[in-house]
Amino acid sequence: MEQNNIEKWFNIIDHTSIILQQELHVSYLEAVALTGDNVFEGAILQEELTPNEIITKKLQKEYNSLHIERFSKEEIRKGYQLAILKGMKDSTQSHHQMTPDAVALFVSFLVNKLTKNLEELTILDPAAGTGNLLTAVLNQLTQKDVKSLGIEIDDLLVKLGFINANLQEHPTEFFNQDALQDLFIDPVDITICDLPVGYYPNDLGAEKFELRNTNGHSLAHHLFIEQSFRYTKEGGTLLFVVPNKLFEGEHASQLHGFIKEHGVILGLLQLPLSMFKSEDHAKSIFMLRKKGFDVTPPKQALLANLPSFSNKNAMQGMIGRIEQWFNTQYHVSSE
Known part of the structure; x- marks a missing residue:
């Protein structure tokens, strides 16, 4: 480049x-x-x-x-x-944090591995923003026939996302709407999302979710996970950038129960702490599959703390370990 x-x-x-x-x-x-x-x-x-x-x-x-x-x-x-x-x-739009480039490219690498059995696939980002994460992933899926979808509530961000995709010649469909309302799309093969963290102000809209809070505002990042499961095919894959404290707090057991009922955990990769202002803001990459026919959990989930992306030797070793996990633990049938 x-x-x-x-x-x-x-x-x-x-x-x-x-x-x-x-x-x-x-x-x-x-x-x-x-x-x-x-x-x-x-x-x-x-x-x-x-x-x-x-x-x-x-x-x-x-x-x-x-x-x-x-x-x-x-x-x-x-x-x-x-x-x-x-x-x-x-x-x-300063509140909208764009996914760091190193993270977007690492997510792209994982998506490639997770979809290795598919020549054609559909991919959804329900919090697409300006389309940066989605197009970064699309740029690494050059050997596949991909249909991509992005949802974004902010008028200007969705316009930037649409133009961004056009300039890169990705025929992506963007929808300017609240992603936690009903989506007029077919279920997809894989959902990716850098989860918006915070509270969802629409209590009435949250009522249809299992992960709603019955006492006050619901956690938006929990609802985004549930919505993503809803619009991912059975046996499909979900990849989220999540706060490290996702499974802490009073609603953690509710979320854990939902994931256990509807999905299979593939792995959790903690991003380098050096990327974040403080440990409280640190994030991880969470990989799951939606339950369905012939979906079995890996014998061992992929759990790791990623080294600094600038440490080439350490990253090379980590990539080798991840490759080994995909070769031995991740089995999906071709469709």
Whole structure:
């Protein structure tokens, strides 16, 4: 991957977004969506700019210098991600934490292993945000015929996700809605989700969930797990980025009982503590299968503390251990 391609791509998004931000009086993040749309469509779509020849020529010069067809999908994803991160620092979407790149790529590696028996598959991210995690995974599933779906409640984030996928040429369906309400989708082969952590404010909407709290707001991350099981096929796979304290607290036994009834635990991989501001914010990757015909638990679940992603030797050893586990413990029939 050419670092200068990522920088060039980011710089063009950044320069053109600043122009659009100033001329159209929108936020930088909204301008990132607008300029991404312009690049994808190969035209300046903002009609109100047409009378201003100086501005349109300035934008067109930037776009003409791009040659995006020469960039890899990962270069496009990373450059666009940098612009989105810049925009989120000063936006109302600052609460939305994008999945770190190293984690997204490691999740991609695991998804590849978990779906090794499938030539065709459907994948869902019910908290897709800007589509960064989903497209990172899609970029590593190049040998498969993949149909992907993303759900996101925030209007601007879902627009960024849609444009992000378009620029990388992933035919992803995005739905702008509350993912904890009824979804009009068929069950999928695999669900991935960097779980939104916190309380779900819609007590009425939570009533249909087994994992609801009957006394006050329910935990959103618990409901997302239940919803993911609901929209994953029997025998399908689920992969979550979860808080390390998922099984602590007064509702932990309820969650544990739900998972025991509906799923099979494949593994829990703790992410390096060095990635997080404090131990309280630390996260892990949780791998499960939904119960179904011919689904048996592995004799030994994959449990590990991941080393720092920058420690190549330690990571190489860990990858070898994970490969060995998949070769000996993870058995699924081809469909």
